[in-house]
Amino acid sequence: MDTAIGxxxxxxxxxxxxxxxxxxxxxHSTCLRLQIFEKNPTKIKNYGIWLRYQxxxxxxxxxxxxxxxxxxxxxxxxxxxxxSRHRVRFPCIQIIKTAxxxxxxxxxDNTKQFHNSKIKFPLVVKKVRPPTRKLKTTYxxxxxxxxx
Amino acid sequence: xxxxxxxxxxxxxxxxxxxxxxxxxxxxxxxxxxxALVDAPDMVRGQMNFKRLTLTDxxxxxxxxxxxxTLIEAMEKADxxxxxxxxxxxxxLIVQKRRASLNDFDRFKLMLAKIKRAGVVRxxxxxxxxxxxx
Numbered sequence: 001m002d003t004a005i006g007x008x009x010x011x012x013x014x015x016x017x018x019x020x021x022x023x024x025x026x027x028h029s030t031c032l033r034l035q036i037f038e039k040n041p042t043k044i045k046n047y048g049i050w051l052r053y054q055x056x057x058x059x060x061x062x063x064x065x066x067x068x069x070x071x072x073x074x075x076x077x078x079x080x081x082x083x084s085r086h087r088v089r090f091p092c093i094q095i096i097k098t099a100x101x102x103x104x105x106x107x108x109d110n111t112k113q114f115h116n117s118k119i120k121f122p123l124v125v126k127k128v129r130p131p132t133r134k135l136k137t138t139y140x141x142x143x144x145x146x147x148x
Numbered sequence: 149x150x151x152x153x154x155x156x157x158x159x160x161x162x163x164x165x166x167x168x169x170x171x172x173x174x175x176x177x178x179x180x181x182x183x184a185l186v187d188a189p190d191m192v193r194g195q196m197n198f199k200r201l202t203l204t205d206x207x208x209x210x211x212x213x214x215x216x217x218t219l220i221e222a223m224e225k226a227d228x229x230x231x232x233x234x235x236x237x238x239x240x241l242i243v244q245k246r247r248a249s250l251n252d253f254d255r256f257k258l259m260l261a262k263i264k265r266a267g268v269v270r271x272x273x274x275x276x277x278x279x280x281x282x
Contacts (some may be wrong), residue, residue, distance in 0.1 A: 042185070044213075119155075119156065121156075122151035122153065
C-alpha cells in the first residue's frame, strides 16, 4: 500500500489519512486503485461494518462495530479482528456495507462503553520501553517498574 | 495502591515514543481501550496509543473535543507550562536536555563546579565529625 497513485506522489500527512482500496473494474482486468480520503479525520466515529465471509464450512454474514477516526482505520481493524477471531483472511471477506453509526444506534456494548462524556479509567500497567528502537538492548541492569 | 492518574478528558500526558517524543499533549477524547484522541497547541489533533503516553498529574478543564482556541485558553488558564516546568519531573527533563546539549567547555565548567561543591560538602562534614568526636 504505497502512497503514490501512478506518478502522483502524496504528501506524507495524507498517507496517514488515506488508504488504497482495490476495486475490480471488470472481472478479469487489473484492479483500479482508489484512495479514500477521510472527510473528518480528527473526529471519532462509530463505524458499523456489514460483511460476508467464507469460513471453512460455509458463508456467513456479520455485523461488527468499531470506534475509529477514519473509515480506513475501522476497516483495517475489522480485517485484523476477523483474522484473529475467525481465522478468516483478506480474500475471503466481502464488505457489504459500511456506515457511520450515531451513538444511540450502536448495538455492541464494547463500543457503547466509550459513549461517556465523563469517561475516566486508570492505565493499569506501564509499558517500559526505550524511546527509540536504536536504544533497545537485550539485557537491562534493573527490573522495570511497571506501576503507572 | 489505588490509582492516582486517570485517563480522562483534560489529562495532560507526555509522549514517550515516536515522532512527537517529549511533547506534552492533552487527552481530548478516548477512541477505544487502547487509543486516545490527543491534541496540543502545536500539532494536528490525532489519535495516539496509550502505550505512547505517560500520564502526568496535570489536568485541565475542557469539554469533550474542544476547539483549538478553547484548548489553548484552557491550557493558559491552568498554567500547564509553568506547572510542568516547576514540577520535579519537568525540571529533571529540562536538566537532561541541558546536559545533552553541553559542549566541551561547558562540561569542563561543570566538572569544576562539581569539584567545588564536593569540597564545600566535605568541609562541612569534617566540621561535623570534629564536633561529634570532641
